[in-house]
Amino acid sequence: MAAVVRLDRVRHTFPGVVALDDVELTAPPGRLTALLGPSGCGKTTLLRVVAGHLRPAAGRVLIDGRDATALPPERRDIGMVFQSYALFPHLTVAGNVAFGLRMRRLPRETVRRRVGEALDLVGLADQASRRPHELSGGQRQRVALARAVTIRPAVLLLDEPLSSLDARLAVQMRGELRRVQRETGLTAILVTHDQEEALELADEIAILDRGRVVQHGAPQEVFRAPATRWVAGFLGYENVLDLPGKGPVAVRPEHLGVLRPGDEAPGDAHVVEGTVADVRFRGTGYTITFRTAEGRTLVAVSPDDGLAPGAPARLYVPLSRAVGLDGRPT
Incomplete structure (x- = not known):
């Protein structure tokens, strides 16, 4: 039993x-x-x-x-x-x-x-x-x-x-x-x-x-x-950033979106601008390391390699995918 x-x-x-x-x-x-x-x-x-x-x-x-x-x-x-x-x-x-x-x-x-x-x-x-x-x-x-x-x-x-x-x-x-x-x-x-x-x-x-x-x-x-x-970091929520009105949030790389020139972000998303630091092939897609204008490093996953290191780029954060961290202990 x-x-x-x-x-x-x-x-x-x-x-x-x-x-x-x-x-x-x-x-x-x-x-x-x-x-x-x-x-x-x-x-x-x-x-x-x-x-x-x-x-x-x-x-x-x-x-x-x-x-x-x-x-x-x-x-x-x-x-x-x-x-x-x-x-x-x-x-x-x-x-x-x-x-x-x-x-x-x-x-x-x-x-x-x-x-x-x-x-x-x-x-x-x-x-x-x-x-x-x-x-x-x-x-x-x-x-x-x-x-x-x-x-x-x-x-x-x-x-x-x-x-x-x-x-x-x-x-x-x-x-x-x-x-x-x-x-x-x-x-x-x-x-x-x-x-x-x-x-x-x-x-x-x-x-x-x-x-x-x-x-x-x-x-x-x-x-x-x-x-x-x-726990958020251990479970792969690698990206931590501050969103206006929401404070610090954690986001997994696969939940960040990459915007091409002329692309519009979804209505519930926050857009981050910066520069591509690195692009690496990972079998099913590419891991893109992105550096914001404030010097913060973010990691996203993209299905193609249309971005090159040094190129300007925009990422968007779907608010529904962001985990609030305000006040949570380390």
Whole structure:
């Protein structure tokens, strides 16, 4: 049965470093919560505290209402998928998936049935007799996922599970991971540094900075209304400028428009004049670095390269795309 996970004022330190600073966080039952943030922000430490690999210096970890703070990992009813797969090379695919069940001394028939169900779930029923070295990276990660879910844990913890895969395979595996989580109904907590991965997979996102949860909510809510200037910058709102009557606002590069000579800006837009500083090809278009008359640098994305460095240009800011920052902390 899916469980709720709650961290109650959790604090953890390493020598000279506060890794988690009074963290309050709830991961709702049956939903996937992503922990997102830059390297060193505390997200992996938080996951290890939930797993029981680290005991916090202060605060509590509650799983389904039970205080699990002092419980060892094996008594927390948790399944875990690692970045490195952590498969046993001498065991077959079926043997790896069965490992946790055999450690629990379940009947042989129960083990056989659950392994079969888990391999069907991840699409590897025909690979049961193979060894890990005979599989692709994506297949090995699916074996690791099957092993974690076959014990039917209350909570599934995912530690950067797709970061070792190439970009195309990682995108494919996102769909597999989301499908498995939804079909099993497991409560899941995912650690990732990849914003696109978090936005695509998560029901909820918690953004961490310097050991604190600085924003927590639905992906659309977090992305469209960053709570602080730091969160706005982290989520790609690279451009900060002052608009008359609105104060400081943040705008993503793809939301800035480029005006050609003679073009009219949309009625709800603010126009900025300046000079093109740089133009770079990015596959689907061009990144244009623009310097305003006041010396501010802005970055826009354009589908063509009709502008050259040194040329005068105009950008427009759709007011509906501008996120107000007035009074928000950094």
